Amino acid sequence: MRVQICAVGRLRKGPERDLYDDYLTRFDRTGRALALGPAQLIEVEDKKGGGMAAEAALLERAMPDGALICTMDERGKVMSSPDFAALLARWRDQGRQDVSFIIGGADGIDPVLRSRADASLSLGKMVWPHMFVRVMLAEQLYRAASILAGGPYHRV
Template sequence: MLLHIVARGRIGRSPEADLVARYVKRLAWPVRITELPDQGGRVPPMEPQTRLVLLDETGEAMGSMAFATTLGRWRDDGVREVRFMIGAADGFDDAARAQADLLFSFGRATWPHLLARAMLAEQLWRATSILANHPYHREG
């Protein structure tokens, strides 16, 4: 199952880019990152069997185990791609939220977009590690 991060803004060469690269490199699942300008640009068309996840402060603040369970269920159901959208500074409108399969939040605080991208990459690595029964993560 492809994990596809679509993010507004260019990350360039930065400490956040290093963090994203570090976690993406560890992922055993295929990953694609698409960067869009702050406004405009073409969001790649979604194929059938894609789940849409918006990173949104109004979304669900899931623990790592719950997030892993959701990804595992989608994988087992034959989902081909999970697309994670990181919006511009003004976030997503109600129409975009209504189309999402999941609104996912890193809490009620507002995070810089570059840091949110690094946090997402880490949570994807953690979730796939949990699904692979890696001993690194323990909850409980």
């Protein structure tokens, strides 16, 4: 199952980008044997200033046809890492070819796109900068693959 992280804005070089790249590389390496991945970052920018609706249109064009849409949203479901791993495995086992995780910009995700989502996840009750969300999601993808592979990374 291919994974896309579709996000508004650009993750520039620096410590966040280094962490993101490291976790995605680990996910791709660990997930390959589990039919998870590869993962790809797709970044969009609304250069015309059209707001959330324009960002949503760009995000929708970035997703593969038929992809399962999962928004990263403060109103989404909060789950444990093992539950997230089980969710990824369930989507894979249901034959989903693509899952697109959507990360909105500073104002969030357009309500119309949010209503189209198959799932919505939250990284907790606090609001996180969208650049951090990319790193945290990449880490959780790697952690999920490690859990499914029976690796030692996730400790209870």
